[in-house]
Amino acid sequence: MSDPGQAGNGQPVMPDASEASEFDALLDAAVDAVVVIDDEGRILRFNRAAETMFGYAVAEILGQPLAMLMINEDARGHRRQVERYKQTGRGHIVGKAREVIARRRDNSTFPAGISVGEAQSAHGRRFVGLIRDLTAQKEAEEEALRHRDQMLHASRLTTMGEMAAAIAHEINQPLSAIATYTAACQRLLDRGAEARDDIVAALHEIGGQAHRAGQIIQRMRNFTRSRESMRRLLSVEEMIEEILPLAELDARANRVDLRVVIAPSLPPVNVDGVQIQQVVLNLLRNGVDAMVDTPEEQRLLSLQVALTDDSQVQVEISDRGTGVGKPARDGLFTPFFTTKATGMGMGLAISRSIITAHGGKLDYINNTAGGATFYFTLPAALEA
Ligand SMILES: Nc1ncnc2c1ncn2[C@@H]1O[C@H](COP(=O)(O)OP(=O)(O)OP(=O)(O)O)[C@@H](O)[C@H]1O
Ligand SMILES: [Mg+2]
Known part of the structure; x- marks a missing residue:
């Protein structure tokens, strides 16, 4: 069976001369920049969108190396990939989209997404690159x-x-x-x-x-x-100790007894420290708020940090407040959900988004003391 668009090896075939002008017209109508190069990385076709994107006229760019269109570092990487692909038939160059820093004629640069396909022509192997300004x-x-x-x-x-x-x-x-x-x-x-x-x-x-x-x-x-936002290898213990004086003030002012237990020798975590501190303070604040109607001698807020069985650092904050009531159950992680007269309803929504972005989980259960236990995990960082 022969398909006019396919070579024997299943790859698309480039058009012959009679079809070339129609092919050029189609290329020029494309919204993305299209560049065709040969085995050596020399530019054979350069459509109108590419002219606009890079500032080169087609006449001056034909026959030039594709590397001209990228910053040096990306050009070197690109050449290596092409070489590897030619030798082994494998590599990241064909099929997958990549991001490079592209360079215009006036030397200005822009981020570009480039995806490359391969075609067989009567004159040899061709690569067709689709370039998108990102x-x-x-x-x-x-x-x-x-x-x-x-x-x-x-x-x-x-x-x-x-x-x-x-x-x-x-x-x-x-x-x-x-x-x-x-x-x-x-x-x-x-x-x-x-x-x-x-x-x-x-x-x-x-x-x-x-x-x-x-x-x-x-x-x-x-x-x-x-x-x-900035991530570093940090100790959960140190992060918590840094904000503890602030949390203690808040607790004391509200007649809450704050107790902290941190397991020894916890592994470090790779996090934005201030964001994690923000989560801990949000949860502690909620705990304090939940206990306004709890008799003073029972207002206990406990913060525990331990390692879970699957090597996650888990921070748990338990209060003896009202527990999460029915009306709050479905909505409490939704932005602007609040049952408090002066609440903004952002604390838990923000906290969960921070923890999720760090690859952890934040959730709660109502505890046996009648209050709520909010907990979150952070993956332990593998030390280099
Ligand atoms: N420890 C808790 N015990 C009981 N209910 C809680 C607890 N923590 C949160 N909630 C419920 O979840 C709701 C949302 O909490 P969230 O922290 O997102 O907002 P907020 O505390 O109301 O306002 P803010 O934006 O100031 O934090 C609270 O209004 C409350 O109804
Ligand atoms: Mg809150």
Whole structure:
């Protein structure tokens, strides 16, 4: 059986001269850039969309190496791939779409998706490349990431806002201590040389208290500053210890007993530390909120970190609040779902999206103490 469009080996056949002008017209009508190259990577055809995309006229580009259309690094990679494919018939060059940095005639560059097919002509093997300008797609992706970072930032500010009363109270303490010691120093100065040691001690106290207030503010700033997402190998224990002072303030201000148990020798995780801290604070805040009607002596919030059987680091936060009630059950991870008068309903939606993006899971169960246990996992990082 012979199919006029197929060579004996099943590959498409290039058109002969009589069909060439129709073929050119079709190529020029294509929306994507189409470039045909030979075995050596020399350009044989260059359609109109390619002319527009790269700024070369077809006459000046014919016979030139395809590598001219890419930055050097990608061109080298491309040549290697073509060589490998020619020798072995295998490789990534044909069939799969790849991303390269393409170069225009004026040396400006743009991200491009390139997919290559192979055809057999009377003159030898031909490759046909479809090239797509990915600038708009990349910009949209970056814009989406920026939006996400902005949303995460806004949510951290909200969390801090909710904790503001407790934090203000906490900073007020060292400040009033400083005022008291300062007044004492002024009185001691009247007593002359004999009061020197007391004055030194009071100044030491003032320094310590100022340091304490500064640390609280520093932690808040680290947590709330606007930043781009960034992953590193981190210890869950250290991440939690960093935010613990803030969480404790919030707990204490709401008469909640916060207990933390972290298993020893946990493996590190590859995460954006501030985002994970944000999840932990969101869950702790929800736990505190859930216990407003719990008798004070029963307000226990417990945070546990352990390794699961399948090597995931699991963080669990249990409260003795109301538990997740029927009305909340279906909606609590949906953005803007809230049962609180002043809630925004973003805490859990954001937390779940952060954990999912890190390859983990976030969920909850109502616990036997009548409250809720929210837990999330993070895959342990394989240490290099
Ligand atoms: N520990 C919990 N116990 C009981 N219900 C909870 C608990 N955590 C969350 N919920 C329910 O899930 C809803 C959504 O929680 P989420 O954290 O997303 O928003 P929120 O706390 O209402 O507002 P915010 O955006 O300020 O966090 C809550 O309004 C509440 O009804
Ligand atoms: Mg919340």
